Amino acid sequence: MPRASFPRWSAMPSSRPARPRSIRARRTSPRRIRQPRSVCRTRRPSRGNTSLRKEASATARAISPRSTTSSMAKTPSEGFVRGRRFLHPKLGFTFQAPDNFTLDNTAQAVIGVRDGGSQAMRFDVVRVPAEQSLGDYLNSGWMEGVEKASTEDITINGFPAASATAKGDQWQFKVYALRFGSDVYRFIFAARQKSTESERNARETVNSFRRLTLDEIQAARPLRIKVITVQPGDTVESLSHRMAGVDHPAERFRVLNGLDRNAQVKVRDRVKVVAD
Structure with missing residues (x-):
């Protein structure tokens, strides 16, 4: 599969990183499991096994706002990916990516890529002052091309949130900011061409964000x-x-x-x- 080219956007330099504990994710697919490290990091894959690696690495580099997100520690007691689902037992939340998306944890975010590379998503955490509305944050300049008239204050499963759209040269974006406790989480969706499917994928993913039940927290493990x-x-x-x-x-x-x-x-x- 040819290497996908994914969108870039710039972050507002004055944005402060969130606390390192805020969201720490561990990738639980074979390529990021620590043992055996030789298989994960040093063995050269065959040509037939490179498509997932190319999509994940391209997206990780491309969908990367600078200096606004926390580092994600790689410890099994923190968050992890299970198929299309991301769970964070310590912080007590989960969400699920759309069909045909592959999730990949990077050092700074959870990245999702649709098969074929026509859509991508990023989930990360930022620090937003409690007195600043989420709508104002989306329009504060951390992302270029935001259409201010599209900004909308919403509620997602009881959590205050805001959404907006943005346009780039080759990509269309749907952005959500959601306040969960003292942290604000961002869902950033990119599509080469806006469509009913891309809009539905973004909406259903964000609407899947919810608290984990006590049973789910106790059962969750990498x-x-x-x-x-x-x-x-x-x-x-x-x-x-x-x-x-x-x-x-x-x-x-x-x-x-x-x-x-x-x-x-x-x-x-x-x-x-x-x-x-």
Whole structure:
């Protein structure tokens, strides 16, 4: 898949970073699990396994407002991704990305990319003074091209929020700011062409933001790497589909185990899978 080119925007220099504890995310797909580090960071993937890496890295570089977001520590006690869902048990919230989106945690944000690269999203946290309205924040200059007339104060599942649209040369944006406790979270959606689908994707994702229940908080935990022995009848497809909470399981299984596109596993091989 050719490398996608994603939008850039500039942040207002005077924006202060949020507290480092405010949102800390751990990627729980194989490419960011700490063990085994050699597979995640040093092994060269085959050509057939590069599309997810290219989309994620391109988006991470492109959708990056400067100096307004907190760092996300990579500890299992913090937030993590499960398929299209992001959960943060410590802070007590969750949201779900649209169908056909792949979520990826970066050092500064949770990034989502639609298959094909025609849409992207970013979720991050900023510090906004309590006395400043969210509508005023959206129009404060941290993002270029915001249409002030489009700014609207709204409520999302009981939380105060505001939305606005913005236009760039090649991308259309829908931006939301939502106040949760003492922090403000941003959803930034980008589409090459505004459509009913892109508008629905943005709206449904933001509306999925909610508090976690006590049961969900207690049950939430990151994924882990497990090493198993290949048994008679096992294939890449059968083994990869045992991996719970992982999108594109066959491709991620190949990346995790350094397998080429057409390579197959053999009986008694030791392979890595993602497990609860």
